Amino acid sequence: MILLSIQEMTKRFGGLVALNALNINVKEKSIHSIIGPNGAGKTTFFNCLTGFYRPEEGEVMFNGQSIVGLSPDRIVHKGISRTYQNIRLFPNLTALENVMVGYHVHLKSGFFGPILGLKKTRMEEEKATQIALDLLKYVNMEGREDTLAKNFPYGEQRRLEMARALASQPKLLLLDEPTAGMNPKETQDMMDFIQHMRGELGITIILIEHQMRVVMNISDIVTVFDYGKMIAEGLPEEIKNNKTVIEAYLGTGEAADSH
Amino acid sequence: MTKAQSLWNQGVKIGAIGGVSVLIISLVGMVESFGKRDIIAGILPMGVAIALIISILAAYMAAKKTSIPEKSIQFANAVVSGFVISGFLAVFVMIGRSFNIREMFVGASPVLYNILTGGVAGAGGIFLLLLTGVLCGAFAGILHMLKDxxxxxxxxxxxxxxxxxxxxxxxxxxxxxxxxxxxxxxxxxxxxxxxxxxxxxxxxxxxxxxxxxxxxxxxxxxxxxxxxLPKEARKKSQVAALIVLAVILIVLPQFLGLFLSEVITIVGLYVLLGLGLNIVVGYAGLLDLGYVAFFAIGSYVVALLTSPQIFAFGLNFWQALPIAVICGILAGVMLGIPVLKMRGDYLAIATLGFGEIIRILVLSDFLRPWLGGAQGIGSIPNPNLFGFQMVKPQHIYYLLLAGIILVIFISLRLKKSKIGRAWMAMREDEDVAQAMGINLVATKLLAFATGAGFSALSGAIFASKIGSVYPHSFNVFISINVVCIVIIGGIGSLPGIVVGAAVLMGLPELLREFAEYRMFVYGVALVIVMLLRPEGLLPEARHKMEFHDETEAGAKTVA
Amino acid sequence: MFQKWKDRVTITDIVMWMIGGTLLLLCLWGSVSTIRAGLYTKSHWIDFLIFGLAQGSIYALIATGYTMVYGVLKMINFAHGEVFMSGPFTGYFVATAMWRSDFLDNHPIMAIITIFAVAMFVSTMIAFLVEKIAYRPLRGAPRLIPLITAIGASFFLQYLFKGLYGSGINAYPDIEILNGFWMIFGIRVLKIQVIVIIAAIVLMLVLYNFIMLTRVGKAIRAVSEDKEAAALMGINVDAMISTTFIIGGMAAGAAGVLYALMFKQVHFFMGFLPGLKAFTAAVLGGIGNIPGAMLGGIFLGLIESVAPALFLDGLGIIAPYQLKDAIAFTMLVMVLIFRPTGILGERLASKKA
Incomplete structure (x- = not known):
């Protein structure tokens, strides 16, 4: 079943066409990788999906609803969550608070509930705290909930960001280079973790990734961007041997010769 | 670095900075007007004490900043900078005595020269001044050499x-x-x-x-x-401390005379204002420079509803109070909707503009039939509690105390809720907060409206305390004062705000001479706090390091 | 379809458009009824326009300082109004001294040049020092911190000058050759207003050409575009930032003297309102954009001078001139809401994620 369907999505910045008439379908519970050279428009693609940018043309159907042009906070409510290429935690909030902010969309308490200390609000808070603690445990950060986010080492910040993204209980998770700056061991852990998320939590994942090893190992399907255009799509093995893709990455033979 | 270079770089340069500082506080008249008040009777006037403190501090810095780890050089630097400071003053005194510079600098009076030269005329006085400088330097040098x-x-x-x-x-x-x-x-x-x-x-x-x-x-x-101690015992001792504090706060006005009670109500008013602004600035990170607008709205609503002038609705204070607060909140929402889409620094200016618009409107002849124009509205009755007239400042004190406790309670509760987390997330990183499902406009509006409500509450109490309202009471300086309290006290820190209000508002009331230099000192304090300790003087424990971050997002970016 | 529309338009959008629409309607209605009632003659309007132009060109000069600083540092130099005040306030003492020694009456041109020189020097020094002491250590700090520092610096300077020069309102001495009228195309205009307009325009042209044509100007523009890249190209970024403050300070000092000559008075608080107005002008023109700031200033001056009569009088509002500052601020807020990139600014996609 198709969870996310993108039709003819185009985004322009002035004269530059950042995304050019993209057509992508993402199957439910799949790991769908987006690859492409630098500046191919991958992060712009994420920003269009999450509502930071508004594409000029095209339609995005998520779970049967159109989400194009919605503000980012409404898109989260529909069930899409993301992480960032350069980690963006709330640096001066604790780990627990960071994750609880992620759970924000599921909290119903209003303004007076917490002031009056209503039982309903307190129960809800307790539940939220429990869920956040569980998520921290899930990303192997048990017992560190009171540490400020900025005080974690790099790898843990990545995992904390992941926990925060999971806290909104998304159907679709967008991961922007989750293994950037990681050593082989950490990368392997992250790959296992991503597969776990898909397997245990049943989350669909779109992944932007540079490390081919990761892409080839865990992706169900791979889409290749170049200059805002989709130049290939297929199973990892197909992409590996696709001539256009190789050219996009290495340059055409003629260009290489002329150097 | 050679010794001579070090002498020039640390001794002379830092001395020059100190000299200019002391010269400035002398020229603006601080030394002279504080000269009438003694720290130690007949020996040390306060003005001189301040000048001495600055000189010693500068000399100490000169010793501390010395790059050569030799005690003699450090000491020498301190002495040199002390000498340079007094040299500046000596030159100034000599110029002032020979030429008429009073035409331009109003503070350059013979009285000032007398204070600076210890009352000794002629060359002897200059010598005394230089000697004092050297002694200050030597003292600072010795201080620097001492053990901790x-x-x-x-x-x-x-x-x-x-x-x-x-x-x-x-x-x-x-x-x-x-x-x-x-x-x-x-x-x-x-x-x-x-x-x-x-x-x-x-x-x-x-x-x-x-x-x-x-x-x-x-x-x-x-x-x-x-x-x-076990956890329960610690908790018990905390509760005990709280009870002691409460008792002190309750009996306090009994020991304060009329004047001090007056002072403490002013402080209380600003604590209330500061707590409200803290939600907007400290939690949500929105710099609101038009905070006085809501204060004014609260005051005017109470004035209009309770005063027999203009409309004579004839409500009493307790009936008018909630209406005032609601009006404040509504005004917060109405003003908030248009401005909250703006980025931080634009928001500050736009709110400043709004504060001015409100004041100009109230002052105008156009709205005079409804708001009293420049004459304001008078004869606002005092609050009446179960037949008891709250006339004295002591009574208002209790009213304020109740208000402050309520606001602190609400602040603490909100902070630990979904809303508080949303505010703080927004303060940390707006885009990401939005991407976590936080509706930015609604959340900002909530902060704005909550702060406005608290501001209107203090405005209402202010109106009934003073008994009349004038547009001139609601100028931009109120907003700036409150911003200073929140920022100098420590952003987001409730104790910081209480202490900040006590020092920044209480001191000028206690020392009438100080009132004249209030904005001068606040200005310096704001700059110094931002440069040296941006988290404020009494920061919230865990946010101590918050403002030392380099990037806006703050997270280490290794990507 | 309705669902789709509802999801995409927020309540705040609606409220904002309603506020904007209401204000626009009120202005239209006011203008129509003012003109219909014929409250003002043609010569009134011409007076308003020329006064507005003069006032506006002063705003424009100050606004260039805001805009250039915003360009290089991306911060609002709140203390710029005080830079504007410090020059003419100091110049006042020079002017009175010259007036007393009859130099002012005997050599008025020389005297005016001296006043300008002193004022521009003081304003420049203040601007330079503020940057060096208060802003430079804060490079790279979170946005609000330099803004708060700037506010502190602004009040410090205000009260420093109050302490130094006194709190009174000082009357600038009369300069004979600036008094009186000229007849231009049969219209009687105040000499001083014409002089202010011409002087301001000349100064702005000089400044604009300096920024556009000289090496230093190019370096400053490079720093505004991208500090790091500029540094890599061998530009001394700190020096260029200082230069920006110096140029802004000179413009503000000159504007201050023009202001003092036109309104004939100086006091320590004189920078606050013109400062805010000039900021408004800079925003109007698109902050960071120098010609925009100039046009914005002139536009704001015109609006301020014409609007109370045109918009408000027709609505039956008493003493509309008391509200002229409110009009300026309302305009500031409206521009910030509907066109935060200014009238001349291009609509850049907001930088996100």
Missing amino acids: LPRKLMVNALLTIFILGLLQELILPILKAWDVGMINYLAGLFYTLNGLTPIGAILSVVIFCILYLLWNANQGAIKFKYAS
């Missing part, structure tokens, strides 16, 4: 004298209010009507040193004992 404990002891002992002298207006009336023989005797022993007695100064230093040494010897043991 004696240095701290000395600095704190001197500060004790300064603070005790500064707070005479506060301490003496409280002591006198008891009117018991023993305490009267003590009051007489320590204080004259203008400053500490020399014996009082020596005694207080001695007492301070004993206490300090005792604390220093035992603090480890005490802290350890407290830490080793």
Whole structure:
């Protein structure tokens, strides 16, 4: 079943066409990788999906609803969550608070509930705290909930960001280079973790990734961007041997010769 | 770096900075007008004390910044900078005595020259001035050479004298209010009507040193004992401390005379304002410079509803109060909707503009039939509680205390809720907060409206305390004062706000001379705090390091 | 379809458009009824326009300082109004001294040049020092911190000058040759207003050409575009930032003298309102955009001078001139809402994620 369907999505910045008439379908519970050279428009693609940018043309159907042009906070409510290429935690909030902010969309308490200390609000808070603690445990950060986010080492910040993204209980998770700056061991852990998320939590994942090893190992399907255009799509093995893709990455033979 | 270079770089340059600073406070008249008030009666006027403190501080910095780790050079640098400072002043005095610069600099009076030269005329005075500078430098140099404990002891002992002298207006009336023989005797022993007695100064230093040494010897043991207490016992001791605090706060006005009660109500009013603004600035990170608008709205609503002038609705204070708060909140929402889409610095200016618009409108002849124009609205009745007229400032104090406790309670509760987390997330990173499902406009609006409600509450109390409202009471300086309290006290920190209000608002009331230099000092304080300690003087414990971040997002970016 | 529309338009959008629409309607209605009632003659309007132009060109000069600083540092130099005040306030003492010694009456041109020189020097020094002491250590700090520092610096300077020069309102001495009228195309105009307009325009042209044509100007523009890249190209970024403050300070000092000559008075608080107005002008023109700031200033001056009569009088509002500052601020807020990139600014996609 198709969870996310993108039709003819185009985004322009002035004269530059950042995304050019993209057509992508993402199957439910799949790991769908987006690859492409630098500046191919991958992060712009994420920003269009999450509502930071508004594409000029095209339609995005998520779970049967159109989400194009919605503000980012409404898109989260529909069930899409993301992480960032350069980690963006709330640096001066604790780990627990960071994750609880992620759970924000599921909290119903209003303004007076917490002031009056209503039982309903307190129960809800307790539940939220429990869920956040569980998520921290899930990303192997048990017992560190009171540490400020900025005080974690790099790898843990990545995992904390992941926990925060999971806290909104998304159907679709967008991961922007989750293994950037990681050593082989950490990368392997992250790959296992991503597969776990898909397997245990049943989350669909779109992944932007540079490390081919990761892409080839865990992706169900791979889409290749170049200059805002989709130049290939297929199973990892197909992409590996696709001539256009190789050219996009290495340059055409003629260009290489002329150097 | 050679020794000569070091002398030039640290000694002379830092001395020059200190010299300019002392010159400025002399020229704006601080030394002279504080010269009438003594720290130690007949010996040390406050103006001179301030000049000395700045000089010693500068000389100390000169010694500390010396890049050559040789004690003699460090000492020499301190002395040189002390000499340079006094050199600046000496040149100034000589110029001032030979030419008429008073035409331009109003503060350059013969009285000032007399103070600076210790009352000695001619070359002798100049010599005395230079000598004082050198001595200050030498003193700073010695301070720098001392070990930690004696240095701290000395600095704190001197500060004790300064603070005790500064707070005479506060301490003496409280002591006198008891009117018991023993305490009267003590009051007489320590204080004259203008400053500490020399014996009082020596005694207080001695007492301070004993206490300090005792604390220093035992603090480890005490802290350890407290830490080793079981959780319940610790909680109990905290509750006990709270109860003691509450009792003190409740009985406090009984020991304060009329004047001090007046002062404390002003402080209370600003605490209330600060707590409200703290939600907007401290939690949500929105710099609101038009905060006075809501204060004005609260005041005017109460005035219109309770005063027999203009409309004569004839409501009493308690009926008008909730209406005032609701009007404040509504105004917050109405003003908030348009401005909250803006980025931080634009928001500050736009809110400043709004504050001015409100004041201009209230002042205008156009709205005069409804708002009283420049004459304002008078004869606002005092609040009446179960038939008891709250006339005296002491009564208003309790009203404010109740308001403050309520606001603190609400602040703390909200902070630990979904809303509080949303505010803080927004303060940390707006885009990401939105991507976590937080509706930015609604969340900002909530912060804005909550702050506005608190501001209107204090406005309402203000109106009934003063008994009349004028547009001139609601100028931009109120907003700036509150911003100073929140920021200098410590952003997001409730104790910081209370202390900030007490110092920034209480002191100018106690020391009338200070009132004139209030904005001058606030301005300097804002700059210095932002440069050296952007988290404020009493920061919220865990946010201590918050403002030392480099990037806006703050997270380490290794990507 | 309705669902789709509802999801995409927020309540705040609606409220904002309603506020904007209402204000626009009120202005239209006011203008129509003012003109219909014929409250003002043609010569009134011409007076308003020329006064507005003069006032506006002063705003424009100050606004260039805001805009250039915003360009290089991306911060609002709140203390710029005080830079504007410090020059003419100091110049006042020079002017009175010259007036007393009859130099002012005997050599008025020389005297005016001296006043300009002194004022521009003081303003420049203040601007330079503020940057060096208060802003430079804060490079790279979170946005609000330099803004708060700037506010602190602004109040410090205000009260410093109050302490130094006194709190009174000082009357600038009369300069004979600036008094009186000229007849231009049969219209009687105040000499001083014409002089202010011409002087301001000349100064702005000089400044604009300096920024556009000289090496330093190019370096400053490079720093505004991208500090790091500029540094890599061998540009001394700190020096260029200082230069920006110096140029802004000179413009503000000159504007201050023009202001003092036109309104004939100086006091320590005189920078606050013109400062805010000039900021408004800079926003109007698109902050960071120098010609925009100039046009914005002139536009704001015109609006301020014409609007109370045109928009408000017709609505039956008493003493509309008391509200002229409110009009300026309302305009500031409206521009910030509907066109935060200014009238001349291009609509850049907001930088996100």
